[in-house]
Amino acid sequence: MARFATPPGREDFHEEVWDLARSIPVGRVSTYGRLAALATPPAGMDPAAYRAFGARWVGGAMAHCPDDVPWWRVINAQGKISPRDTAGEQRRLLEGEGVEFDAKGRVDLAIHAWGED
DNA sequence: ATTATGACTCCCA
DNA sequence: GTGGGAGCCATAA
Numbered sequence: 001m002a003r004f005a006t007p008p009g010r011e012d013f014h015e016e017v018w019d020l021a022r023s024i025p026v027g028r029v030s031t032y033g034r035l036a037a038l039a040t041p042p043a044g045m046d047p048a049a050y051r052a053f054g055a056r057w058v059g060g061a062m063a064h065c066p067d068d069v070p071w072w073r074v075i076n077a078q079g080k081i082s083p084r085d086t087a088g089e090q091r092r093l094l095e096g097e098g099v100e101f102d103a104k105g106r107v108d109l110a111i112h113a114w115g116e117d
Numbered sequence: 118a119t120t121a122t123g124a125c126t127c128c129c130a
Numbered sequence: 131g132t133g134g135g136a137g138c139c140a141t142a143a
Binding site: 031032033036048051052053054055056057058059060061062063071074075076077078081082083084087090 | 123125126127
């Protein structure tokens with residue numbers, strides 16, 4: 001499996017991402033791209049490439065994160081839960097924290113989004 | 118060395 | 131608002 005979670009020489013990138021994830025308050029959510037933007041991008045990498053793949057690396061980091069990391073508070077830029085086996089459980093966890101989903105199963109990022117403010 | 122794929126995002130029809 | 135394609139990194143086969 002392509003655990004695409006490692007930018008060139010940035011195994012600690014995971015730790016930074018995990019730390020950012022731990023910084024997400026209860027009842028708030030963030031996106032892969034947002035966390036990637038907050039994390040330190042690999043030097044010399046094209047911003048466009050990082051924008052696109054940084055988000056994937058964040059996803060990869062979440063894929064095998066420690067148990068103390070609130071991976072369920074990380075969703076995609078569409079405000080939806082990324083297709084995954086435990087997507088239903090993720091939604092349940094978020095709802096348990098007070099995060100509201102609309103009829104389309106989407107989170108209102110304007111209210112619950114976190115990462116910059 | 119080449120091909121396929123991935124917890125993504127952006128752009129355009 | 132929805133849907134499909136491109137982007138361009140690293141890992142696995």
